[in-house]
Amino acid sequence: MMKHNKNTILGKIIYLTETLEGSKLEDAALAKTNKELTAICEYLGADKISAIFFSVLFVLQNQREQPVSLHDIAEFLDYSFLYILEYRKNISILEEMGLIYMAKKRNVSPHPENNGYQINGTVMNNVIDGEPILKRETGDVTTERILGEIREVQNYYMQGDVMDYFEYKRQILTLEKKFAKNKYISNTKRFFPEDFDSRSFLYYFSVALINGEESGELIHKYGYCETNAFILIAPGNRSSRKKGMTVERDDVLMTEDFIKTAYIETEEYYRGRRKVNRTFKLTINGIKKLFGSEAKNFLDESKSETELDKTINALSMISDIYQATDTSRNHKREQLQKEEAENVGLSFFKNIQSAIKNSNHRFFLYDCTTDFLSGSSSNLCRTLNDLHGHDDRYFSELRLFLDEKHPLLTQGFLEIEKNDVIEQTEIGLGDKTIDLLYGNNADLYKKTSAAKNVIMPEKLKEKTLFYSNEVQQQIDMLTESFDQKKLESMQARLEQKALPKGIAVLLYGAPGTGKTETVYQLAKKTNRKVLHVDISEAKSMWFGESEKRIKKIFTDYTRLCRECKKHKENTPILLFNEADALISKRKDVSTGNCAQTENAIQNILLEELEKLEGIMIATTNLCENMDAAFERRFLFKIKYDKPSLAARTNIWLSKLPELKNHDAERLAGQFDFSGGEIDNIVRKCQMNEIIKGEKPCYDELVKMCNTERLESRQEHRMGFFGA
Numbered sequence: 001m002m003k004h005n006k007n008t009i010l011g012k013i014i015y016l017t018e019t020l021e022g023s024k025l026e027d028a029a030l031a032k033t034n035k036e037l038t039a040i041c042e043y044l045g046a047d048k049i050s051a052i053f054f055s056v057l058f059v060l061q062n063q064r065e066q067p068v069s070l071h072d073i074a075e076f077l078d079y080s081f082l083y084i085l086e087y088r089k090n091i092s093i094l095e096e097m098g099l100i101y102m103a104k105k106r107n108v109s110p111h112p113e114n115n116g117y118q119i120n121g122t123v124m125n126n127v128i129d130g131e132p133i134l135k136r137e138t139g140d141v142t143t144e145r146i147l148g149e150i151r152e153v154q155n156y157y158m159q160g161d162v163m164d165y166f167e168y169k170r171q172i173l174t175l176e177k178k179f180a181k182n183k184y185i186s187n188t189k190r191f192f193p194e195d196f197d198s199r200s201f202l203y204y205f206s207v208a209l210i211n212g213e214e215s216g217e218l219i220h221k222y223g224y225c226e227t228n229a230f231i232l233i234a235p236g237n238r239s240s241r242k243k244g245m246t247v248e249r250d251d252v253l254m255t256e257d258f259i260k261t262a263y264i265e266t267e268e269y270y271r272g273r274r275k276v277n278r279t280f281k282l283t284i285n286g287i288k289k290l291f292g293s294e295a296k297n298f299l300d301e302s303k304s305e306t307e308l309d310k311t312i313n314a315l316s317m318i319s320d321i322y323q324a325t326d327t328s329r330n331h332k333r334e335q336l337q338k339e340e341a342e343n344v345g346l347s348f349f350k351n352i353q354s355a356i357k358n359s360n361h362r363f364f365l366y367d368c369t370t371d372f373l374s375g376s377s378s379n380l381c382r383t384l385n386d387l388h389g390h391d392d393r394y395f396s397e398l399r400l401f402l403d404e405k406h407p408l409l410t411q412g413f414l415e416i417e418k419n420d421v422i423e424q425t426e427i428g429l430g431d432k433t434i435d436l437l438y439g440n441n442a443d444l445y446k447k448t449s450a451a452k453n454v455i456m457p458e459k460l461k462e463k464t465l466f467y468s469n470e471v472q473q474q475i476d477m478l479t480e481s482f483d484q485k486k487l488e489s490m491q492a493r494l495e496q497k498a499l500p501k502g503i504a505v506l507l508y509g510a511p512g513t514g515k516t517e518t519v520y521q522l523a524k525k526t527n528r529k530v531l532h533v534d535i536s537e538a539k540s541m542w543f544g545e546s547e548k549r550i551k552k553i554f555t556d557y558t559r560l561c562r563e564c565k566k567h568k569e570n571t572p573i574l575l576f577n578e579a580d581a582l583i584s585k586r587k588d589v590s591t592g593n594c595a596q597t598e599n600a601i602q603n604i605l606l607e608e609l610e611k612l613e614g615i616m617i618a619t620t621n622l623c624e625n626m627d628a629a630f631e632r633r634f635l636f637k638i639k640y641d642k643p644s645l646a647a648r649t650n651i652w653l654s655k656l657p658e659l660k661n662h663d664a665e666r667l668a669g670q671f672d673f674s675g676g677e678i679d680n681i682v683r684k685c686q687m688n689e690i691i692k693g694e695k696p697c698y699d700e701l702v703k704m705c706n707t708e709r710l711e712s713r714q715e716h717r718m719g720f721f722g723a
Contacts, residue, residue: 013036044099067115099135102117187290314339316370409430482615501613503616507617529560576619649664652668666698670702
């Protein structure tokens, strides 16, 4: 049998536990191991009972590979479990030194007898290797450590079914007593000696502070929603302190400047902005009051409250009052006026009061601004109802908004997004309000027309296009019609005649004949933005979603028109490129859901064409398959044929100026190419010049032309140029 080395610390632990196993800790056994026990005590820096518990825990953990409870230690020593409980504090000593930790909780009390403990992995390796152990000094009790223990209790309580409120309170009070000499604890108790619930809140927000987290992030980290913070106060007191998702503004923690509302950006986006959740955090004064000399460790001067922060907090308070349902409307207005008066020193409120004399209009605007800050639009009907109910003022205000005659709309403070269902009409902030709120940074928050599907006229390259005489005449007429003054005059005349004033244009014909480029050149010449619709994106694979996307296209276009008008820009163009799938003949609905969806999309498109107030251009290659209902809704219909011999010659010469006239005529005569196909040849020429360092000769051009089109279908062969 191999003998272990008793001179190592591991050997001493093995000898100690083998001797004490089943010994009932009798004096004879303790005397026999006195030398080894003394060495282990010196190694750990602990008393004898703690050293024995550590050694037994070490052995059992290695044998069982699972946490060890006080029951397990008592059973190993064959010692009365009740007597073992007398030494429960020795487990705490080992925890405080950082030698062991509670790995498994079966009870919520601070030192439960049946909880499982484990030795830290590094400590285990130090013992095995005989290396010194770095221990936490038992007297080193920091505020961070105290709040860490408080956080652990709060976390277990907020899980809901682990402990009730009174057990939670007992444990917090025990920790307060245990750490009574700590300055943070003594300060908190001094400010709120009889108010346990307020102290409970402050501990919660202090934990967030020392971990470098906003309280909302802390809640999210541990999986709780914002309202769960209110579980930390007595059940009977929650309704008196809680209002919606906030604390009453006259709550002692707010009036005494300990906490304030805070805004936490989430990972979610709405209309290009991060969504914002409202929560709470300690104020600068609150930090100084509670932490005293330690406050400097937690104060970040870069996060000092700006005027915008104060404005956002004030808007939050006003919105809470505005949306309250437990107060009369007259009392609500009194509260709103009082809150507004308290913030008149902030420039946003000062400017709003100067510009808007009607207080109800201001309160409505404040609530819409709060919605904007949270990343959403305001529902018109609900927002009006919060202030007026369904009285006469509600309907008169609603009518003004829907007729777009409300002062908040006409003065540019708000924008409206109408819906056929009135209850779904939404209100958003106008540029004027955004300017007042963000000042020089307002441009970051305004809706920009430079979205991914909007093409700016200055980004378009000017090109020369060649048409037949007939098409050229129609394009010239279209260009002249698109002069903004003439367009507005023409639309006014059409409106007087009760005719649709939108201009819908259909460009149809063979592929590659310049239909899309015509739209771009029209936009370039008349200085118009183009909202380019990707048909593949518009037609979603999800049933019912396509209809919404088509509607949204026209909603976006209407908004773009409104934006251009506001900035005195020309009416933009809505371009449906390759619209064959949208304007083709309607299908028999009996063929399935797909046919029903496509027909529904076409009905929406037809309806929107009737209401169109701007310019829409659609291009298609398959006009023969177009539904008759669409044909009459296009004011201009321009057919694009393959370019004539003369046009092809001019295209060759414009694309390859180095070509001689007779060579261009030969290519135009030999190959009946469209402009798009000629473009392909030109691109190949550019590639050839880069690779070989010289321009291709005429014979090489002919070879490229011969490989441009796929071989005859009758030969059933497929291939790619250069493959």
